[in-house]
Amino acid sequence: xxxxxxxxxxxxxxxxxxxxxxxxxxxxxxxxxxxxxxxxxxxxxxxxxxxxxxxxxxxxxxxxxxxxxxxxxxxxxxxxxxxxxxxxxxxxxxxxxxxxxxxxxxxxxxxxxxxxxxxxxxxxxxxxxxxxxxxxxxxxxxxxxxxxxxxxxxxxxxxxxxxxxxxxxxxxxxxxxxxxxxxxxxxxxxxxxxxxxxxxxxxxxxxxxxxxxxxxxxxxxxxxxxxxxxxxxxxxxxxxxxxxxxxxxxxxxxxxxxxxxxxxxxxxxxxxxxxxxxxxxxxxxxxxxxxxxxxxxxxxxxxxxxxxxxxxxxxxxxxxxxxxxxxxxxxxxxxxxxxxxxxxxxxxxxxxxxxxxxxxxxxxxxxxxxxxxxxxxxxxxxxxxxxxxxxxxxxxxxxxxxxxxxxxxxxxxxxxxxxxxxxxxxxxxxxxxxxxxxxxxxxxxxxxx
Ligand SMILES: Cc1cc2nc3c(=O)[nH]c(=O)nc-3n(C[C@H](O)[C@H](O)[C@H](O)COP(=O)(O)OP(=O)(O)OC[C@H]3O[C@@H](n4cnc5c(N)ncnc54)[C@H](O)[C@@H]3O)c2cc1C
Ligand code: SF4
Ligand code: SF4
Numbered sequence: 470x471x472x473x474x475x476x477x478x479x480x481x482x483x484x485x486x487x488x489x490x491x492x493x494x495x496x497x498x499x500x501x502x503x504x505x506x507x508x509x510x511x512x513x514x515x516x517x518x519x520x521x522x523x524x525x526x527x528x529x530x531x532x533x534x535x536x537x538x539x540x541x542x543x544x545x546x547x548x549x550x551x552x553x554x555x556x557x558x559x560x561x562x563x564x565x566x567x568x569x570x571x572x573x574x575x576x577x578x579x580x581x582x583x584x585x586x587x588x589x590x591x592x593x594x595x596x597x598x599x600x601x602x603x604x605x606x607x608x609x610x611x612x613x614x615x616x617x618x619x620x621x622x623x624x625x626x627x628x629x630x631x632x633x634x635x636x637x638x639x640x641x642x643x644x645x646x647x648x649x650x651x652x653x654x655x656x657x658x659x660x661x662x663x664x665x666x667x668x669x670x671x672x673x674x675x676x677x678x679x680x681x682x683x684x685x686x687x688x689x690x691x692x693x694x695x696x697x698x699x700x701x702x703x704x705x706x707x708x709x710x711x712x713x714x715x716x717x718x719x720x721x722x723x724x725x726x727x728x729x730x731x732x733x734x735x736x737x738x739x740x741x742x743x744x745x746x747x748x749x750x751x752x753x754x755x756x757x758x759x760x761x762x763x764x765x766x767x768x769x770x771x772x773x774x775x776x777x778x779x780x781x782x783x784x785x786x787x788x789x790x791x792x793x794x795x796x797x798x799x800x801x802x803x804x805x806x807x808x809x810x811x812x813x814x815x816x817x818x819x820x821x822x823x824x825x826x827x828x829x830x831x832x833x834x835x836x837x838x839x840x841x842x843x844x845x846x847x848x849x850x851x852x853x854x855x856x857x858x859x860x861x862x863x864x865x866x867x868x869x870x871x872x873x874x875x876x877x878x879x880x881x882x883x884x885x886x887x888x889x890x891x892x893x894x895x896x897x898x899x900x901x902x903x904x905x906x907x908x909x910x911x912x913x914x915x916x917x918x
Pocket of ligand 1: 587588589590591592593594595596598612613614623637638639640641642643644645647664665666669693694695696697698699725777778779780794831
């Protein structure tokens, strides 16, 4: 048992020590902006703001009492990250140190040609969301979609019909606070499915330990395998290439309408601009991936019932590939859903796949799984708080590296943490920063005169 991977009882003990404040979670680079803390504390107590860096972050409007902070620390995916229950892993059809438990590994796509065209890869998540609604298994799907008023931004969406699920199809690479009013969603008392990032699902599974309504009402949790959420500033750079401002936009689509499809931008006055997937992501230094993502112990959705990924069979997207996804069916509940969706024609299977093949298709995920244990150790040695991680075999993944590789990861993280490079500035809303800037400039002008 390592320092970082604790048992459930150890984790409970550790959580009973002083909880981190919201600003400590944010400033130590642990927040991904899911919004669940706002839902726990109440919108009057915590608001989500868009920071100057382009991240959605919580800001407490008032001092939060200890019991609220304890609750937040117990659910926040920056402080508490639990893998699937050990019994699930030991009873699974197959299990792998890096990839975790799976009942089935398949390459496939949506059965409906429109869904597989509009969807991000092959439209599998959208097809599953629609199937869940059409078959009456759930009343609504919680996922995200482009904001109607600010189409470059993403908002949580409740979809009650197939058309609305389709409207949310496609990957939204910027910030997305999926869980900002999750308490209100539970208050509806209706069965639902969640389609989201693995960290969003981690947060909800954490909450399930405190609130029995989660397991009663959330019938399915579906994830995509996630390389990291970028800052909104990444999307703003795309606009700058064309000399556009955000207020001119009518549409901002990252991908989809093909696999991967184009980053398509339309203005209200009818102009259109496009970037290919490669153009958008060509320079890794400019991906602007949020700090929490660099230490993500479960970007591969071990906590989901089904996790879906890209399947570019030639190592990366060609100009346009056939519509296709990799599908990791993780739980028995996921398997029953998958089989029913195939039976109903909502999904089509191309062929079975394997751990070896998905490791090749998602080699960046394999590298990250093997690196996270040493990165967290490095942060801890630098005196930074780190999340409590359980049941994710991080140390076993690290054991697949050489000692030299682990030392390099650990020392690199330690040094970056000491220099403050793994943290974030205090969360302030963009406008306030701009106001501060104006105020500072006027003081400076006065002094210069
Ligand atoms: C930030 C990000 C990083 C990704 N990194 C990888 C990766 O490393 N490897 C990989 O194989 N695939 C990655 N993907 C997933 C990939 O782009 C496809 O979304 C995935 O393969 C599912 O394809 P699909 O055709 O089934 O999706 P679709 O049918 O288009 O459905 C996508 C669903 O995801 C939801 N969604 C989209 N963006 C977000 C978001 N930011 N937060 C919460 N929910 C969202 C939508 O609401 C929609 O319901 C990433 C996606 C995102 C958004
Ligand atoms: S990760 Fe989510 S719960 Fe944790 S601080 Fe950020 S917004 Fe709040
Ligand atoms: S990499 Fe991890 S923390 Fe980052 S968005 Fe994806 S699932 Fe969340």
